[in-house]
Amino acid sequence: MESFLRIQPLHLESLVAGASKLNLIQNDEFYVGIYEKEKPILENRALKYRPLEKNFKIFAKTSNWKEFASYRPDYCMYFIRIPFPTGNYNLQTGIRIHKDSERNVYSVISTRRNYDRADLTKEKLPYRIRLTFSIITVAIFLLAIYFSLLFARKISRPIIELANATQKISMGDTDINLEIREAGEIGALIDSFNQMVKDLKSKDAELMQSQRIAAWKEVAQRMAHEIKNPLTPIQLSAERIRRKMNSENKEQFYEIVSSGTDTIIKQVRVLEHLVNEFSDFARMPAPKLINQNLEPILLEVVKLFEHTPKLKIATNISKGFPQLFLDQKIISRVFTNLLKNSIEAIERKREKEEIPEYEGSIRISAVLSRKIMRKVAVISIEDNGIGISPELKQKVFEPYYSTKNNNTSGIGLAIVQKSVIDHNGHISVDSSSMGGCSFQIELPVS
Numbered sequence: 001m002e003s004f005l006r007i008q009p010l011h012l013e014s015l016v017a018g019a020s021k022l023n024l025i026q027n028d029e030f031y032v033g034i035y036e037k038e039k040p041i042l043e044n045r046a047l048k049y050r051p052l053e054k055n056f057k058i059f060a061k062t063s064n065w066k067e068f069a070s071y072r073p074d075y076c077m078y079f080i081r082i083p084f085p086t087g088n089y090n091l092q093t094g095i096r097i098h099k100d101s102e103r104n105v106y107s108v109i110s111t112r113r114n115y116d117r118a119d120l121t122k123e124k125l126p127y128r129i130r131l132t133f134s135i136i137t138v139a140i141f142l143l144a145i146y147f148s149l150l151f152a153r154k155i156s157r158p159i160i161e162l163a164n165a166t167q168k169i170s171m172g173d174t175d176i177n178l179e180i181r182e183a184g185e186i187g188a189l190i191d192s193f194n195q196m197v198k199d200l201k202s203k204d205a206e207l208m209q210s211q212r213i214a215a216w217k218e219v220a221q222r223m224a225h226e227i228k229n230p231l232t233p234i235q236l237s238a239e240r241i242r243r244k245m246n247s248e249n250k251e252q253f254y255e256i257v258s259s260g261t262d263t264i265i266k267q268v269r270v271l272e273h274l275v276n277e278f279s280d281f282a283r284m285p286a287p288k289l290i291n292q293n294l295e296p297i298l299l300e301v302v303k304l305f306e307h308t309p310k311l312k313i314a315t316n317i318s319k320g321f322p323q324l325f326l327d328q329k330i331i332s333r334v335f336t337n338l339l340k341n342s343i344e345a346i347e348r349k350r351e352k353e354e355i356p357e358y359e360g361s362i363r364i365s366a367v368l369s370r371k372i373m374r375k376v377a378v379i380s381i382e383d384n385g386i387g388i389s390p391e392l393k394q395k396v397f398e399p400y401y402s403t404k405n406n407n408t409s410g411i412g413l414a415i416v417q418k419s420v421i422d423h424n425g426h427i428s429v430d431s432s433s434m435g436g437c438s439f440q441i442e443l444p445v446s
Contacts, residue, residue: 175201233264277411286422287330294321295366304336305339308343310360315365318366330423331419331423342382345383346358349436361434363383381438382436384436385437
């Protein structure tokens with residue numbers, strides 16, 4: 001075909017000879033025509049369809065290869081035109097494609113045209129213009145990202161500040177005032193939050209004052225009740241001695257005086273112990289909180305009780321347990337009181353069930369937990385002692401309330417609760433899976 005297109009010189013006889021040599025005129029599978037400008041000078045009629053020059057003009061492209069497709073109801077015609085190297089001659093050829101292959105032909109033609117269109121655009125736009133356009137596009141894209149980040153930060157910053165302030169309030173810090181000036185709904189939300197904090201602080205102060213008054217009233221009532229208990233035997237002993245003062249039986253009188261004075265001295269000591277404990281409770285020093293590890297403090301307290309007969313103490317502190325703000329002396333007394341309470345509960349179970357060989361068990365654990373928006377350290381002390389009834393759970397931390405039958409003041413757990421509160425923590429009591437009580441202390445993480 002290439003040698004045919006290079007026939008020199010170009011005239012009708014040479015074209016016919018070349019076409020015959022290539023078996024183009026007798027071919028009945030595809031259309032072949034040789035045109036001079038728009039006039040056919042040699043063609044076969046294999047397809048009985050001649051392409052019109054206007055079709056080539058309509059679908060003309062910038063490349064040397066011109067093509068178009070003509071669609072019929074039952075088949076599709078695809079034509080191309082190849083110009084000769086010299087002169088005004090061109091070769092036009094076409095082939096009939098079955099209707100079933102029409103979609104494939106259309107896809108091929110569309111792809112070619114899209115490529116030519118893109119190539120045309122590339123040729124029409126110089127390199128500098130395309131480079132400038134690319135730089136401007138990248139600059140606009142970067143500016144869009146920058147302003148998007150600024151806008152997002154403007155929206156998210158007050159929300160993050162609100163979240164942090166809410167977390168501080170949940171930890172008991174009400175000395176907060178957001179100094180953020182925003183317009184619209186976010187500004188109204190911040191103003192409402194600041195007003196809420198002020199109201200909360202005021203209500204909190206009123207609540208603390210009312211609780212303080214109520215607590216002291218209750219303490220005074222319990223104190224009066226506890227003082228009356230030893231005063232009664234003192235009064236009875238004094239009255240008995242007075243009645244026997246004029247007795248002629250001196251030995252009986254001396255015996256009554258000795259017994260009465262012993263009772264008076266014993267009850268005075270009870271009063272002294274009661275007053276001392278009340279004084280300790282009322283004058284508990286403010287804790288000096290230092291960021292430190294809990295584990296050595298807890299293990300030191302456990303050592304004090306690890307040699308107690310018929311008692312096993314298991315300690316489990318999770319790995320990576322964080323440091324806490326603690327007053328070592330106060331928190332040591334807290335754990336000491338709770339362990340003493342557990343040991344006494346185990347002793348009472350031995351007495352109640354009359355099992356002297358009952359094996360006591362105390363389990364201590366310290367884990368890190370998440371509570372809403374903050375992390376807390378949870379220290380649990382469980383035992384298999386006598387346990388506690390549901391109705392008494394809310395009373396165990398009240399001053400001068402005791403479930404024991406001996407002459408204890410019932411102020412130990414009240415001191416424990418106050419110490420935990422001074423550490424910005426919380427203490428609760430519940431039934432243990434071991435059968436006894438479970439005290440849980442929650443302390444904020446540093």
